[in-house]
Amino acid sequence: MGRHPVSQLIFSLAALALVAESSSPFNITLGSSISTEPNQTSYWLSPSTNFAFGFFPMSSEYIIGIWLARTKTRTLVWAANHDHSLFSDSYSSVVFNHDGFFMVHSVQGKKAKPLFNVNVSASYAMLHDNGNFVMYGLDSNVIWQSFDYPTDTILVGQALRPGHSLMSKCLKNSSNGYKLSMQQDGNAVIYDVNKGDQVWNSATSGRGSNISLNLDSNGHLNLRYSVIIKNFTNGEERFKSTNGSIMYRSTLESDGIFRLYKERIGNESESSLVIWNSSTNGVKSSEHLSDVKLVETGCFGGAIAAVAVFLYWIRRCCNAKSQEDNTECPIQEV
Numbered sequence: 001m002g003r004h005p006v007s008q009l010i011f012s013l014a015a016l017a018l019v020a021e022s023s024s025p026f027n028i029t030l031g032s033s034i035s036t037e038p039n040q041t042s043y044w045l046s047p048s049t050n051f052a053f054g055f056f057p058m059s060s061e062y063i064i065g066i067w068l069a070r071t072k073t074r075t076l077v078w079a080a081n082h083d084h085s086l087f088s089d090s091y092s093s094v095v096f097n098h099d100g101f102f103m104v105h106s107v108q109g110k111k112a113k114p115l116f117n118v119n120v121s122a123s124y125a126m127l128h129d130n131g132n133f134v135m136y137g138l139d140s141n142v143i144w145q146s147f148d149y150p151t152d153t154i155l156v157g158q159a160l161r162p163g164h165s166l167m168s169k170c171l172k173n174s175s176n177g178y179k180l181s182m183q184q185d186g187n188a189v190i191y192d193v194n195k196g197d198q199v200w201n202s203a204t205s206g207r208g209s210n211i212s213l214n215l216d217s218n219g220h221l222n223l224r225y226s227v228i229i230k231n232f233t234n235g236e237e238r239f240k241s242t243n244g245s246i247m248y249r250s251t252l253e254s255d256g257i258f259r260l261y262k263e264r265i266g267n268e269s270e271s272s273l274v275i276w277n278s279s280t281n282g283v284k285s286s287e288h289l290s291d292v293k294l295v296e297t298g299c300f301g302g303a304i305a306a307v308a309v310f311l312y313w314i315r316r317c318c319n320a321k322s323q324e325d326n327t328e329c330p331i332q333e334v
Helices: 005-022 298-325
Strands: 031-035 041-046 051-058 059-068 076-079 093-096 102-105 124-127 133-137 142-146 153-155 165-167 179-182 188-192 198-201 212-215 221-225 229-230 244-252 260-266 272-277
Touching: 031 051, 059 133, 153 212, 179 244, 212 244, 212 260
Parallel strands: none
Antiparallel strands: 031 093, 041 051, 051 059, 059 076, 093 102, 124 133, 133 142, 153 244, 165 179, 179 188, 188 198, 212 221, 221 229, 244 260, 260 272
């Protein structure tokens, strides 16, 4: 018995949609490769070219990861391996082989290793415009995605789920590492890994077992499960300008502070701007003096503004001293 014409049409359209999706010019197809070899392509780009996936240069070495490709800082936002393996030779490569697995080839003659811990072969992959690297199966189902394995950064649309953590840079080479854990009791907590001490928490313990930490495209950083449990930021108006579009990222850094950054995409003259950090316990702040606004509300308001500026400079001086006392780590460890 044949299909109903309407059913046949729906089936045909669905099949065409799958074919179109799997044949996008931005897809990474079987047999594709990137390499550190001179005059070879060392990364794959997202359709907007805002993100890149591949060999991120670290002086004379490389790390496989995802980074912001069109900002002044070129910030690394994700790394492929938890041990942040560095590749020092000039002939390392990542090959998406015809069996459907991403393999890393480093030293000549050494056996290739899988880049991702997956047991199912993929048909194609893609680095999306939100910075998510996704592997797809034959029917375009998601086999693996980088958003499920954050390192030290949460990007827009990404969630830190219960039982998952962010790890600060330098954890492998320094005793001053920090971990941000989204706990099963609904509390987001930053720990000093070396001392085992808790240095910050979201004060949401007991609010639920399925709460996740989320960041949206307007700069809202919050804890939510179906509904918002706690807002850390008020968010900002979404806009674009001739100076480039805006995007956000939240990063746990080597000083143990979780910061929300505003990034100007397409404008390499502007640095990242911190618009919130965990040391303020959720009160929106800025680390740029130009964003400290004095509100003229009489003597009382002026006094409050003066105190705010004074505290700002105290914090800046303390941060500067802290940075002088710590060795800068060249890679973002997890």
